[in-house]
Amino acid sequence: MLQNQNNKNAIILIGALFFIFGxxxxxxxxxxxxVKLAFGLDTDSKAFMVTTAFYMAYFFLALPSSWILEKTGMKKGMGLGLLIMAVGTFIFGQFATHRNYSMCLLGLFIIGSGLSLLQTASNPYISIIGPIETAAKRISIVGLCNKAAGIISPIILSAFVLKGIGGLEQKVNSTPDPVAKETILNEFAKSIYVPYIIMAVILLVVAFLVMRSSLPEIKSSESNKQIETAEGAKQKNSLFNFPHLWLGALCIFVYVGVEVMAGDAIGTYGKGFNIPTDETKYFTSYTLAAMLLGYVIGLITIPKYMTQEAALKYSAVLGIVFTLGAFFTHGYASVAFVAALGLANALMWPAIFPLAIKGLGKFTEKGSAILIMGIAGGAIIPKIFASLKDEHDFQLIFCLLMIPCYLYILYYAIKGYKAGQ
Incomplete structure (x- = not known):
């Protein structure tokens, strides 16, 4: 009974953390x-350095995060991750007011680094705090918190920072005097300072609360032992003995790529149809609302009506269908299909992660870090889209990037997760 209560408290706290990094x-x-307006960037490719700097942090910091967690333990590691995020948030807010894009990107990289530490700790934690077979359901519970935050945050930023941005863009473009133009942009850039400083303070407070919490300390490698067959499976002695892990890392890579395309690139996609910026700034929230719906469906159906593997399979097929829908339609209808990809993507992470770490035993921490490295897909795939869309049909580029990703996810759901087992 006490163990169940501890598990419930842990899920609540991890849910709060998922809300924060969502x-x-x-x-x-x-x-x-x-950043495209505030820093006077002339291409979308330069503006998409936001996602590149943010998500590449996962690639570089995931394995060091695993080592840090071995030294600090899960709870202190989560607190440290929040502190690192607070530093990055402060740096971004401070240098945005000076319109120093390079330092802002550094701030985003530091935020991503803190998140990498948080993710490396919290994802395996929530996966193994109960039976691995129901891990997708627990991840869906905390995922609700993540996606709810994802709906709220673009709306808040748009209300406080991007209010009237369409008119501001026109004003900047129609101002012939360079000095007057710089004055307008300086004032706009400063508008982000207060929201980011408030976020930094909140992160510091939550870090303190996490470190003082009664979150149970568990060793993931001890809770995720390999299941021996009746004949007696040989104990594996290297991460390279788990092909399903490496295939899973690639699956995470392409999954995060399509997730960021649907969530962060949707505004740029919409502008390709000349939809006003005052509308496109909210499009991320539409994708996240679709993801939230997907998580609710996951809570209801997994594992009672379908397995994690089946959920991943159906999600990949749905992703292909919605991508083709976006390609063969135009304007708001096409954008709606892109937003609907949030529904297709919702159950992928909750299914891929537990399938990929299943049976890793003592290698669970390092295996989880390998999977977290795959989040770098969010840095690469959207950047390719932003770099190619101006020279080619942006709908075609979107489709050619997304379809192969969903096909690979489908392969992993059918066969890849069983490799070597």
């Missing part, structure tokens, strides 16, 4: 709009 992560969509 709030921070899904600011990137409207931030792309913000």
């Amino acid at each position: 709030f921070v992560t899904w600011l990137n969509g409207p931030l792309i709009t913000y």
Whole structure:
């Protein structure tokens, strides 16, 4: 009974953490709009350095995060991750007021680094705090918190920072005097300072609360032992003995790529149809609302009506269907299909992660870090889209990037997760 209560408390606390890094992560969509105007960037490719800097942190910091967690333990590691995020948030807010894009990107990289530490700790934690077979359901519960925050954060940033941005863009473009133009942009850039300083303070407070909490300390490698067959499976002695892990890392890579395309690139996609910026700045919230619906469906159906593997399979097929729908339609209808990809993507992370770490035993921490490295897909795939869309049909580029990703996810759901087992 006490163990069940501890598990419930842990899920509540992890849910709060998922809300925080959902709030921070899904600011990137409207931030792309913000930096393009505030820093006078002439291409979308330069503006998409926001996602590149943010998500590449996962690639570089995931394995060091695993080492840090071995030294600090899960709880202190989560607190440290929040502190690092607070530092990055402060740096971004401070240097945005000076319109120093390079330092702002550094701030985003630091935020991503803190999130990498948080993710490396919290994802395996929530997966193994109960039976691995129901891990997708627990991840869906905390995922609700993540996606709810993702709906809210773009709306808040748009209300406080991007209000009237369409008119501001016209004003900047119609101002012939360079000095007057710089004055307008300086005032606009400063508008983000207070929201980011408030976020930094909140992160510091939550870090303190986490470190003082009664969150149970568990060793993931001890809770995720390999299941021996009746004949007696040989104990594996290297991460390279788990092909399903490496295939899972690639699956995470392409999944996060399509998730960021649907969530952060949707505003840029909409502008390809000449939809006003005052409308496109909210599009990220539509994708996250669809993801929230997907998480609710996951809570109801997994594992009672379908397995994690089946959920991943159906999600991949749905992703292909919605991508083709976006390609063969135009304007708001096409944008609606892109937003609907949030529904297709919702159950992918909750299914991929537990399937990929299943049976890793003593390698669970490092295996989880390998999977977290795959989040770098959010840095690469959207950047390719932004770099190619101006020279080619943006709908075609979107489709050619998304379809192969969903096909690979479908392969992993059918066969890849069983490799080597």
